[in-house]
Amino acid sequence: MAGTTARVDLDGNTISPMTICMIGAGGFIGSHLCEKLMSETPHTVLAVDVYNDKIKHLLEPDSLPWSGRIQFHRLNIKNDSRLEGLIKCSDLTINLAAICTPADYNTRPLDTIYSNFIDALPVVKYCSENSKRLIHFSTCEVYGKTIGSYLPKDSPLRQDPAYYILKEDTSPCIFGSVEKQRWSYACAKQLIERLIYAEGAENGLEFTIVRPFNWIGPRMDFIPGIDGPSEGVPRVLACFSNNLLRREPLKLVDGGESQRTFIYIKDAIEAVFLMIENPARASGHIFNVGNPNNEVTVRQLAEMMTQVYSKVSGEDAIESPTIDVSSKEFYGEGYDDSDKRIPDMTIINKQLGWNPKTSLWDLLESTLTYQHRTYAEAIKQAIAKPSAN
Numbered sequence: 001m002a003g004t005t006a007r008v009d010l011d012g013n014t015i016s017p018m019t020i021c022m023i024g025a026g027g028f029i030g031s032h033l034c035e036k037l038m039s040e041t042p043h044t045v046l047a048v049d050v051y052n053d054k055i056k057h058l059l060e061p062d063s064l065p066w067s068g069r070i071q072f073h074r075l076n077i078k079n080d081s082r083l084e085g086l087i088k089c090s091d092l093t094i095n096l097a098a099i100c101t102p103a104d105y106n107t108r109p110l111d112t113i114y115s116n117f118i119d120a121l122p123v124v125k126y127c128s129e130n131s132k133r134l135i136h137f138s139t140c141e142v143y144g145k146t147i148g149s150y151l152p153k154d155s156p157l158r159q160d161p162a163y164y165i166l167k168e169d170t171s172p173c174i175f176g177s178v179e180k181q182r183w184s185y186a187c188a189k190q191l192i193e194r195l196i197y198a199e200g201a202e203n204g205l206e207f208t209i210v211r212p213f214n215w216i217g218p219r220m221d222f223i224p225g226i227d228g229p230s231e232g233v234p235r236v237l238a239c240f241s242n243n244l245l246r247r248e249p250l251k252l253v254d255g256g257e258s259q260r261t262f263i264y265i266k267d268a269i270e271a272v273f274l275m276i277e278n279p280a281r282a283s284g285h286i287f288n289v290g291n292p293n294n295e296v297t298v299r300q301l302a303e304m305m306t307q308v309y310s311k312v313s314g315e316d317a318i319e320s321p322t323i324d325v326s327s328k329e330f331y332g333e334g335y336d337d338s339d340k341r342i343p344d345m346t347i348i349n350k351q352l353g354w355n356p357k358t359s360l361w362d363l364l365e366s367t368l369t370y371q372h373r374t375y376a377e378a379i380k381q382a383i384a385k386p387s388a389n
């Protein structure tokens with residue numbers, strides 16, 4: 001049981017129980033982190049968010065084995081003076097709070113920039129002034145587009161990893177023009193990374209920056225019209241899950257040619273655990289956290305999800321499982337895209353000895369089993385409702 005056996009770090013030292021102020025704990029990544037921290041460690045979590053639906057199962061009832069080790073604080077970090085007190089009484093702050101759905105970047109650029117830069121400023125300041133450790137969640141989007149994407153289509157250099165592998169310490173950050181407001185998120189995340197790095201260099205802030213590469217799994221985002229707004233556009237896993245559940249074609253933006261590497265949330269959480277419990281190895285570093293072996297085009301992802309969903313639901317796929325849609329139609333004016341995202345793993349391997357394990361097929365199978373179990377009945381009822389009236 002958590003807390004009864006002493007935990008040791010990668011260097012064999014005993015890890016003392018710590019208090020973690022987790023901002024954005026009620027979201028997708030936060031919920032998985034809280035779940036594992038409660039079941040496998042003696043650490044205490046001060047869970048800060050405006051919502052708690054995804055961690056409700058950890059908060060009640062009082063009889064849960066970790067009762068007393070997780071406290072929920074409903075607050076908006078934009079304007080709440082309690083934040084500094086929570087950071088002060090913690091050993092470590094993890095900041096996950098952000099607007100991070102691409103449909104918002106070009107349609108709500110101000111909210112996106114405020115959320116990812118301005119609202120994170122006090123968190124960094126309080127950590128620096130109070131000499132508290134910070135793990136800040138950035139994104140692989142800070143790399144933007146690959147160098148290779150600017151080469152002629154038939155250039156052999158496009159096949160050379162030097163032109164597309166993304167390395168924390170050497171790759172440039174390549175964004176589109178300011179009119180392409182898609183990059184408002186990446187640019188705000190890049191500037192907060194630079195500010196944190198500068199606080200480390202000038203004022204001694206002990207920090208770790210995480211750059212997640214498309215982490216996916218249960219509880220990611222929402223299913224429109226079921227546990228989120230009907231007109232809302234979540235990230236691709238939830239968009240495609242929604243289409244599959246409703247037996248609609250999966251929409252391929254601009255032909256689905258962009259490439260992504262997807263990693264299972266449970267593999268990625270292991271990496272964050274190593275950062276939490278090995279400060280001497282993690283501090284001062286920026287880490288890519290992704291699975292370079294799970295690369296697909298978005299079209300291939302759609303095809304694989306269609307096959308996996310048929311297997312887990314027992315339903316045959318519809319006759320035309322995908323449909324092409326322009327990015328302007330799907331996201332509106334100002335959308336642009338990352339062409340390819342393969343993380344270099346050298347730094348995280350060297351510092352933390354971490355590697356991802358789960359194949360794309362396996363992670364989709366467990367995730368879509370969850371989606372089917374959680375939403376299929378609610379969708380059936382939602383679809384049946386209008387005709388019953």
Ligand SMILES: NC(=O)c1ccc[n+]([C@@H]2O[C@H](COP(=O)([O-])OP(=O)(O)OC[C@H]3O[C@@H](n4cnc5c(N)ncnc54)[C@H](O)[C@@H]3O)[C@@H](O)[C@H]2O)c1
Pocket residue numbers: 023024025026027028029030048049050051075076077078095096097098099100115119137138139140211212213214215216221
């Ligand atoms: N999921 C991924 O693959 C991925 C990839 C790259 C980067 N990230 C980064 O990781 C972090 C977490 O991502 P996620 O996928 O869990 O997103 P999420 O949207 O599920 O979680 C973010 C949480 O932050 C909370 N939040 C936002 N603004 C807040 C505020 N002002 N005050 C209090 N709470 C606030 C939200 O309510 C939400 O619960 C984000 O910073 C995101 O940019 C995630």
Ligand SMILES: O=C(O)[C@H]1O[C@H](OP(=O)(O)OP(=O)(O)OC[C@H]2O[C@@H](n3ccc(=O)[nH]c3=O)[C@H](O)[C@@H]2O)[C@H](O)[C@@H](O)[C@@H]1O
Pocket residue numbers: 100101102138139140141212213214215234235236237239240251252253254256258260298337338
């Ligand atoms: O997850 C990450 O690592 C980062 O990348 C995501 O950005 P992106 O991968 O572009 O967002 P998705 O919504 O997951 O879309 C992936 C691709 O699928 C496409 N897509 C999306 C939805 C859809 O229905 N159809 C479709 O073709 C998009 O155009 C894009 O090319 C988000 O910006 C962040 O959550 C995060 O910082």
